[in-house]
Amino acid sequence: MQGINYTSRPISAADIPVEDVSRVDIEFEQVDDSGASFEGRVFLNNPQADENTEPDPENGYAGSFYVFGHGGCFGDEGHCEVDAELERAHDPYDPRRSHPRLPVDKSVEATEAVRRAASEGGEITVTVVPVITGLTEQTDTENVFKHDLRPRIVAYEMETA
């Protein structure tokens, strides 16, 4: 069972510093975890990938992240709606935690996949295929991604022994 893919805007390969780095991560923001649980399979330059696409380098597979979703809303109307303006407003007299349905951050380590894609030059797109791993009668298993995931490719220069 698969939801609708997310595909990023093209990222210029020239902007990706993969020389002399030992680890490259792809970081995602605004991943919705309010609904179904899912595996996010990350593919580079393969927007047509789906749950049947073999997760191997030839298909641009870069790695997976996993989301333990809340399973939809079991409260009254509005219970799971996040008021972004309220969340942004920092009130020093409000000790409550942030809304537990705020979108979350996820990342995958994708060193070789990014190196391979960057070496080909041109532009890179990041596609995430959401393969459903948990659901309830309250979940929408199609529209898993509610926001732009704003993928960021982050390269680390690390000492090696």
Next chain:
Amino acid sequence: MADGLVLRKRVDALSASELAVLRNAYAKMQAITDNRGYNYWAGVHGVPQHYCWHHSSRLPRTGPSLNLFLPWHRAYIKYFELALRDQDPNAVLPWWRWYGGIPAAFTDQNVDGSPNPLYRARISRPNANPPIDRNTRRFPGQGVSLTLPTSGEIARLYDITQFQQFSNRLEDIHDRIHGWTGGINARGVGGDMGVVATAAYDPIFWAHHCMIDRVWYVWQLRNGVNNIPADYMDRILAPFRYTVRDVLNINALGYEYAVATA
């Protein structure tokens, strides 16, 4: 055990009498409908109280982005264990060593002619919307292309020295195990472990999180008990009477693990 610490053991290492004690405590908790009971404590995690911490997020109301996944669940299972021991003072939470699938202690439907309280529990939430009133469901490995982690995969986590990176990697594996354990049956019905809302009602949830806690403990042995960002220390782990600082040393919480390697 020395200093009154309780020893949390691997599920498969429990003696027959230790397992009987655990079952007795679970059964008693499941029969109680007030705030000493199983439904109350399961409801702290998801429906209806939603206190649990998972993943890190932006737009925080009370400061920078943070992820209290590990310390919050350490506090949570400690409180659950206390409630369990209120029912049988010899009961101790065991940990589920994931690599061999679900232990028989949690898959036997009946024991000595009675329903096994480790196999399933009743979810009774008449005020949820929609209401929930049924037994827990579990379809391990069905309808999902997930696998349980290998011991090598867990061992590699111990080489990570930075807390947030370790926590995020372990949580990713945790999320995967929830999906595998819940599963989705042929009619498209999801198992309860697969989503936050109902996961803690499945009796295996507590052994799963005991293992998560143990992996963090082993990591702490290698990388430092207080290896956590300074701005985490005084965060309150609501609704429990602990801050992050309070839960870093498991001996100070009154327990220990039998084996210190994965």
